[in-house]
Amino acid sequence: MNVHELNYAIWAIARELVHHHRYSLMDNDEGMLTLKRRDGIRVTYLYLMPLVYGQSAEQQEAEIREQFAHSMDWMKMVGFRRPALVHRMVHLYIRTDAGYQMSGEQIASLHLSSLTESHRIEAGLIDLVDNRAVLPQIVIPGAEFIQQFAARSEPVPYDETRLYEVIDVWHGEMLRAHQERVEPFEEAGRKRGAPLTFAFVAINVVVWLLMTYYGGSTNTATLIQFGAKYAPLIDEGEYWRLVTPMFLHIGGLHLWFNTVSLLSLGGRIERVLGSGTFFLLYMTAGIVGNLSSYWFSPSISAGASGAIFGLMGALLYLTVKEPDTWGEMMGFSIYSGLVMNVILGFVVPGIDNYAHFGGLVGGYLFMAARALLTKKEAAAS
Template sequence: MNVHELNYAIWTIARELVHHHRYSLMDNDEGMLTLKRRDGIRVTYLYLMPLIYGSSPANQEEIIREQLEHSMDWMKMVGLRRPAVIHRMIHLYIRTDAGKQMTGEQLKSLQLATLTDRHRVEAGLIDLIEHEVTVPKVLIPGLEAIEQFTAKNEPVPYDEHRLYDVINQWHHEMLHVQHDRVKDFEEAGRKRGAPLTIAFTVINVIVWLLMTYYGGSTSTRTLIDFGAKYGPLINEGQYWRLITPIFLHIGGLHLWFNTVALLSLGGRIERVIGPVTFLFLYLFSGFTGNVASYLFSPSISAGASGAIFGLMGALLYLSMKEPDTWGETMGFSIYSGLLMNVILGFVVPGIDNYAHFGGLAGGFLFAYLFALLTNGRTKSSAS
């Protein structure tokens, strides 16, 4: 095995994927590298390693199958700590010498998957002898960069001693790239306090107590008097009723659920995007939720649910736009929480789904525009 060429290939490919294709370096096991990339509900792992020759093609297949089984167990273990809907690992074996071994197509056929297909591990070949790449049919982010390197057929530009120094430098660079991606997010996460989240919670409770005192929060008359969404009055020009329902709640259970949701979602978002941006996100989402309810539902409605769904919509966008931060820490909970709330909206009677979906769309749109205005990066300071 040409170890010199192998090390250069592994680290050159890894460096390109980390710098330009949003992978991160998870593990360096004596030059065999594990890279990770998160895309929404899916996490892709690439394991760059030398091709194991074995005493025969059958023996080689047996060894590789054992490695695939080990990777499957590892993914399941990691998945418990960092949940995602889909975990997928691809062993990319790098061939540097001719010898008795399986072909790329035979390697490609080796795979393991759980019954639900949530965890899947597959094999592929980077052949530096024939200068071609054979991989599973499912898209591998950054595959074109791997194919370009493999097709170049250029000699290693460093001697063994110099290559060792260069690899150390590349390793440091990759860690620095990863740190820069999450630095602002982690710094914001270490902060304490979320004044607007607390303020909105306190306002909701005080308004609910006042409504209870003046006739009951479930009373139609009280709801209208306090500013609930009521189509006929909005038609007469009381457009402020598209904002005031955000702070009203119909019954104690309604207040309780929305308070728990606001406290669990709002704090982290507020600390990362800043209180001023959070204020506009919350009010805009509540407004779009009430507009949707006004347009499509004749019922009297109130509640912070539209604004809270707006927070979910913003998180949904951010988890896709910045998977290394929002997606890594909250990705699974965002998707599962959103799905659960949507299902509850259709199962539990009396829930204003128009407000929910209007708020969700408003939060997603707001996050998109905010990312556009800030060049796609959330800031820890107020905007």
């Protein structure tokens, strides 16, 4: 085995995937690198490792399958601590000499999966002898680069001593690249206080107490008096009723549920985005939710649910677009929480699903527009 060429290939591929395809370096174990990339509910692990050789094709396959079994145990253990709905792993073997038995296609056909397919392992081969890559069915972000790297026939550009010095530099670069991606999120997690979140909660409680005093928060006349969404009056020009319902609640249980939801979601979002952006997000989602309810539902409605679903929509956007931070810490919880709330919306009577879905879409589109504006400002500068 050409160890010099093997080490260069492993680290050069890893460096490209970390810098340009959003992988993170998880582990460096005696020349075998473990990379990870998260995309929403899916996490992909990539092993870059030497091809195992056996006395026969059967023995080689047995050794690869034994590695699969160890990897499956490890993946389930890690997945239990950091849940995701879908776990995928690729053993990407690197071949540097002709002493092997199985073809690349045979290696790529091997797989191991859990009964529910929530965990699956496949293999691929980077053949530096025949200069080609045979990749598995699992989609590997950066596959085009891997194919191009395998097709090269250039010698390693460093001698053995110099290569290890370069590898040390690359190792540090990859660790810093990951840290730069997660640092803003970690800093926000260490901060305390979310003034607007607590202010919204306080306003909701005070308004609910006033409604209770002046006729009851479940009383239709009181709801209309305090500004609930009521289509006939909006039709007459009372457009402020697209805003005020965010601060009204129908009954103590409604207030309690929305308060807990707002406190659990709002604090971290406000600390990361800043109070100004959080205010715009919350108000925009709430208004869009009330507009949706006004357009599609004739019923009187009130509540912060549309704005809170807007926070879920914002989190949904962030877990997809910034999976290294939001997806890692909140990806599973936001998806499961969203599914549970949608189910409750159809099962429990009296819930305004139009406001919920409108707020969800409003929050998602707000974050998408914010990202687009930030990108344009960065390009202009």
